[in-house]
Amino acid sequence: MTDERTRSLLLVVLGVTAAWLWWSGAALNYVRPSLQPYLLAGGVVLVLLGLLPPLGLLGRRPARHTAGDPHQHEDARVGWLLLVPALVVVLVQPAALGSYAVSSRSAVPGGGDDTYPPLAPPVRGAVTMTMAEVVTRALHDRSRSLEGVRVRVVGFAAPGADAEGYRLTRFVIFCCAADAEALQVVVRGDPVKRPPDQWLEVEGRWLPRPVAGVDDLDPPPPVLAVDTVRPIAQPRLPYEYSLQYGG
Amino acid sequence: MGSTFSPREEVAQQAAEAPRRRLQGRDLVVVLVVAALYWRVMMGGSVDQVVLRTWATVFMAIVVQALPFLVLGVLVSGAVAALASPAALARLLPRGTLLAVPVAALAGTALPGCECASVPVAGRLTARGVPAAAAVAFMLAAPAVNPVVLVATAVAFPGQPRMVLARFLGSLLTSIVVGLVWSRLARAAWMERARSRLGGDGPRWQAFMSAARHDVWEAGGWLVVGAAAAATLQVVVPRSALLAVADHTVLATLALGVLAVLLAICSEADAFVAASLREFSLTARLVFLVVGPAVDVKLVAMQSGVFGRQFAARFAPLTFVVAVICALLVGRVLL
8 A cells, every 4th residue: 555655755746747847838848828827736736735744734644544445455556657747758858749640630720701800011021920820811711812922831841742742730739739630731842851840930922722612621731832941949839729810 | 846856856766765665556657667768768769759759748738738627626625525514515405316416417517627627526525425416417517518618619619609509508418317317227336436435534624635635646547547548549549530431420420429538638628629520510529529528538537546447337338328319419409
């Protein structure tokens, strides 16, 4: 049976892991930024739950379990798994989802009500857009607001279909990385072969194509003819957080 | 206090302490550490490391996302153990099962959390003498019909308020029906583990602490099991295999129900995933939304920890079937 002090230690380990994920920003690989404060709060509570009884701040220790209960051994064991998150963080460098996860998660944003806010003003020769905005405008905007516009967009390289080069990819998450969905554009005109998962900032123009029909639930991704490709480090926020842009 | 010592040192300290313990805990930890080291050393640089990293990200995402809700849940559950006497709880609920179950389900809407919070609270309510049927109705309703989830659903399905209403009714109906069926079928032995829980004795602070510590230990450990299972299924089972059946009405409904079980997505995010499954009919997606918060691999793991295996083995299939039927009924009327 696991004694109270071991339990305390495991609770503290888990709490410290949570606090470290918050402090280092590594939690951003896993959840959306708005969940971060709650992660810290949860970690602090866990540390307190672990520390207060052994420090004796609450009088004598809680009574031991009743002996002879056949379930108690199982109870005692499973809590050891609280160590696993800490082990995973130590052994596997925290990382955002990458190109391996794309195939089972590709998504197409919906058309919405067909009203689009005006484009942002260009900065240094291109309009900076989220991947969600590029893909939604390209696939669904009947007024073709993207046509002729030089756009700048950030994502990582993921393998494309045959002879296609690569696809610039960005995951959208809503709550955590378990619900991630991939948005992609096909990149044309980059002479360099980019390794998978290399983060890139590209500038270029959309190759116009008729909007996707209402029935076309799986239209091919839009194509960008790029003239500038700049390798960058992974952004601090590796994901986008809404399929509906601008709102 | 978090920055004064790193998790690495903590783990080393942990590993040093482990050999002094008796066997049950230690062997698990040793297996885990050896497996982790094996991956690190043997698989370095190979393709499989990408799989491992993807698994680790999904696993940690589920744990990190669930952790604050789990902590909230065990704090509430500690408070129930310390403050709510069985007599007071009995006075709060109507006497007859037919009334107590819907009241408990509606009470669930007041706990704006994820599934992970409601399992330990429901276990603690059972330990304090709340009838099993009412406790499970509360457990099913709390994550599915609270305001946060409904607002998220409205945002994910713009211009389709019927989807929000359908989700609310489908989930509420599911929790009430499961509660009532459970009150007929269930035997006390299936929930023995929840009834015989610790805590609730002695001074209030102590009762609170020991209940909260016990619950985080148990529900947290099983959360890790569930998150690992969900992450494995997400990495191993390609979603495209399930999406292939979208055109077939019956298969599509079942496929989305199964997908909800396998993905174990937080109830506050599943509406966005459902919205993107555009190949499927609205009714099939409603099944996804009603099944998800009620039964998924993570929840089954936590329930088997809190209530026992006998409970989970019966409760999960019952809930799945009832949730699918309720969603189909509500979908037929509303969508």
